[in-house]
Amino acid sequence: MSDTNTNTTTTQQLASPARYSLWQLVCYMLALGSCGFGGPVALVGYMYRDLVERRLWISESDYKEGMALAQLMPGPLAAQLAIYLGYVHYRVLGATLAGIAFVLPSFLMVLGIGAAYVEFGGIAWMQAVFYGVGAAVIGIIAMSAYKLTSKNIGRDKLLWAIYLVSAILTLLTQSESVWLFLGAGLLVWLLRVPPKRWLGGRLHGVAAVLPLAAVLAAASSQWDLLAQLGAFFAYAGSFVFGSGLAIVPFLYSGVVTEHHWLNDRQFVDAVAVAMITPGPVVITTAFIGYLVAGFWGALVAALATFIPCYLLTILPAPYFKKHGKQPGIVAFVDGVTAAAIGALTGAVLVIAQRSITDLVTALLALATLVVLWRFKKIPEPAIVLVAALLGLMLYPLLSHP
Template identity: 50%
Template sequence: MKRENEEEVKGEEHGAKAVGLLELTLYFLRLGALGFGGPIALAGYMQRDLIPRGWITDREYQEGLAFSQMMPGPLAAQLAMWIGFIRHGVVGASLIGIVFILPTFLLVLLISYLYVAYRGISVVQALFYGIGPVVIAIVALSALRIAKKTVGRDWRLWLIFAVVALTTVVVRAEIALLFLAAGGIGVLIYHPPRYWRRGTTTPAVWGISGFLGIAGAPRLLELGAFFVKAGAFTFGSGLAIVPFLHQGVVLQHHWLNERQFLDAVAVGIITPGPVVITAAFVGYLVDGFVGAAVAAAAVFSPVYFFVLFIGRYIIRYRENAGLQGFIKGATSAASGAIAGASVILGQGSVIDVPTAIMCAASLLILWRFKVPEPLLIAVAAVAGIFLYRG
């Protein structure tokens, strides 16, 4: 209670009104249930709704957005937890994180149940026949947009993008250590060693790579460990998790086949809330409800702990050239991995002339027009019913 009061006083000192935990919780419950459009759209809804009400200040929002963009993990969930934390401490971050994720988690559980129960029926196969090419288009454009935003005109970052994309296609897997290597190259590019003694050093918060692999662990423990690691490497956007999941879920552990994995990505896109809720669908196919709960909790746990223990330091050092360089390098690598994954997934989804046409048309529509992705997927699903030949 004392901590909550301190946070509310802090908010008032910065020009924000005191907002009750219940009010804030109900807002994020509604946003989690109705918030379509991806992470940028969800972040935009928070800015549109919360600043005019005086629940957060523009400065607090900008700091939270900058933190969420710098750190790995789903941006919208991280920003929601950040807002809960600055207003109501650990309790606020915890409760808002839960209610923001809960609606889409329950929806994914329902979809997962129906998928498992009826996927042998031809109409379900036809639906995902049409959905697959659109998902490929969405993933490919996501990689390009992240790259254009982060890489800009820096040929060195485009080289990182190309190398990681090509590596992903050739080895048919994402190599997580490439993210760290790319981040290190980014540090050398934007903060070379000759400046290290003059400026502040970048906080050592990036050692999150390989310690979570648990050989021979029981399946649920192995599932949880994998998704914790996945949540810690989703640099760039929610879809950055796609190549990482493909590597672990399909190639390493063989929990899903290529078709099931692409369907899992589609479920993450068509549901409201964070795209990485794909983890719950994967978990359900692996081990039912318990698997879904373990996977969902695991994939969001890094975000939660980043908010509680690292957020304040990232904000403090966000202008540090070394930190900025690491983020640019790692995000360039992430967008390259997404591009490579779209090629791999496309080989299993774009399988004939109709799917090739649907993929090309989706690319053109998404590139030229602001069409909601779930709407385009719904249209493609209907088209799949008419075009599928079994």
């Protein structure tokens, strides 16, 4: 009887009309892709703040399901969450348009910067800009991580334990592990939903949320440079788990060490471009592709990176929408969410180690955090712009090479 009620409730929830149009969602994703600074931690925080808390377009449970799916599947976290949120009410069309709208602005920006980089032989001023922006971003993502933690973890001791373990492991290893997310979800599932309630023909549900990346493995090709770029970035998009934090060392080993497409200086500049432009951090793949093979290289690299994450979001999405309200799945998602937020919090500390290099950057990060705490209506892009200007002014005065 309870199963029947659950299924009825789920059907009603699926049938409930959206409180927004598809065009409104596309416009929001375009705006976020154009002005959303701070990397994956900040971007998923913006989506929660804007779509769940302020506009009430997305329910708490749908957001948590999207976060869990994005953490379990390989590829860029924020882009996957945007795709899933598009799927919630508008299915494949919504997922497709939301994903394109989210990625397109930063792709166009990276193309422009790439053209300037090639034309003028490097971007010397970027170090100064990133000096200020990198510090401010720490304050932005720290506030986002705090909001996600306070809202989703609450006073639940089990979720707090998972959260802390995930944060510490991320900090120590400087990477994110899908096995930690899976283990956290299964642990909460086992402890909160006795096996007798879900073993009866539902164990196949676990398989539905396991990574499907192997289906999309891209065979290495030596046809030409574009084929090599496509094969490498498709592999990166299909098998690298976690956020932009995880893909950078993987890209370095392939782009610099293995293929010798870029040198160390160019690769550092590529990562800096991704950090000072809004949208997903992995858009750095488009910049790398542009340096290697011009416009078509950028297009191939971007498509090869994002198509796998798109497929690995919409393929399991129907399962999450159909069965996501069952007690066992809710417990599993709670565990994955706690581990995911813990990993994002650990990532804040990892990024801080690289961006806060002296007293000035420490003060900039602290000032950003205080401003966001006290003046909640100040838009993040305004803070990033001020930080960039401060970087341009202060960096030359501090005798940096």
